[in-house]
Amino acid sequence: MKILVAGGAGFIGSNLIDDLLALGNQVVCIDNFFIGTRKNLEHLIGKNDNFTFYEQDLCDIGAVSRIFETEKVDFVVHLAANSDIQASARNPEIEYKNTYTTTFVLLECMRHFQVKRLFFASTSAVYGEHMGDAVGEESPGLRPISYYGGCKLGCEALISAYSYMNDMKVLIFRFPNVIGPRLTHGVIFDFIGRLKKAPSGLRILGDGMQAKPYLYVKDLTDAIVRFMDVREKGITLYNVGVESQTTVTRIADIVCEKMGLKGIPYFYTGGRGGWKGDVPQFQYDLKKIHDAGWHAAHTSDEAVARTVEEVLRCGL
């Protein structure tokens, strides 16, 4: 297949592209390096005949249409978004542009050029706060508490309409925090960066008890590749994740241990969430994807430990 990966210079995208190429696909990538980096793709740009890269803002519908016209892709993997939730908490326009508008532009191009197959990266953030509940795909309580979660839910609604109106086959995964090599943001990225600069102490947002499932990136890309050949028209939706969780303080402990730092004092900013819009506790109901034959190979703690080792080995 010829697959367009939108947002492919980012963390998940660059890992997924490696898998898609290894399976013999042709990959066309569009990214404007808003968050992703050229370094994530430097082993491919100009070096792999099956890989084509466009440095392009996905909000420019004219330019993106021209790429669709030239490349004639079979499948769109839409990973582009603002993944820095704290940045859009300060300026929601970042979210509207990079998460919502990129989705609208891609759907319009798919409609115009009759591309029928899509993967969309959604998020646990569409559920909002569900303290103590394991939320399933059909949960009625879709009440995002961040602009990021709100825009992703808006994208899902837009995709629902486009898929119905244009007979598209769409796979949507809602996943939690994903970690692994080429990380571009998040708590592990922050802790390692700050401890490298000043190993005298570590500031931790919230009370450190925020507990979330951390999914290893190769487990996620494995699931995308395995499920992307959707046969049904409309949306096929899965929660994808791990059943275990890791607290923020445990992540700090793992980072310090792997960096060989002993007795580092932690300074908690206090409060349940790390910032306004942060969901402090979250657990998925994963029955649907487990019943379909997929389980993550790493627990949440294993994913954290492996990621810290890889980031320390390869650099931020």
Ligand SMILES: NC(=O)c1ccc[n+]([C@@H]2O[C@H](COP(=O)([O-])OP(=O)(O)OC[C@H]3O[C@@H](n4cnc5c(N)ncnc54)[C@H](O)[C@@H]3O)[C@@H](O)[C@H]2O)c1
């Ligand atoms: N990483 C996670 O924990 C996580 C969890 C749930 C969902 N997701 C979703 O998965 C997808 C990939 O996440 P990621 O962690 O790889 O994030 P990322 O920021 O590393 O990758 C997103 C990429 O999109 C690109 N992009 C953003 N706006 C663009 C625009 N206007 N034009 C062109 N390119 C643009 C960025 O430069 C970046 O390379 C995102 O949609 C994200 O919301 C991620």
